[in-house]
Amino acid sequence: MPYLIAIALAIAGAGFALSAHAQTPPQRLGLCAACHGERGIATGKTIPNLAGQNLDYLRNALAQYQSGARDVAAMRAAAGMLNATELNQVLRWYADQQLAAPSVP
């Protein structure tokens, strides 16, 4: 019996190690997730997926919305609601998500 408990503890421990490794979603993800999805798969067909995108590309796109070089009202408004640290956390989260499998029409 102690043997079984040891195995159970080992499995539980491994599970804990795995979940500790997995990132926790950034606090301010909700606003962006309303359109881009929690894991970067967009909630609508006119909204881009962000999962697995290059972090530098995402940062660059964000800077373009903020400067108005890319003039999209929804994104300028959304970007203005988070501070630089929060935006960085959200973009890093999206860049770290698994790429979506291509969907076959």
Ligand code: HEC
């Ligand atoms: C109201 C819906 C909406 C919300 C909320 C929103 N986005 Fe967007 N986002 C869009 C749309 C639509 C586009 C495509 C705009 C365009 O044509 O350039 C976009 C584009 C982007 C892009 C560029 C993607 C690319 O492939 O070029 C990034 C990065 C991005 N959003 C990040 C964010 C982040 C971070 C947040 C949260 C602060 C956020 N978005 C909130 C709708 C939204």
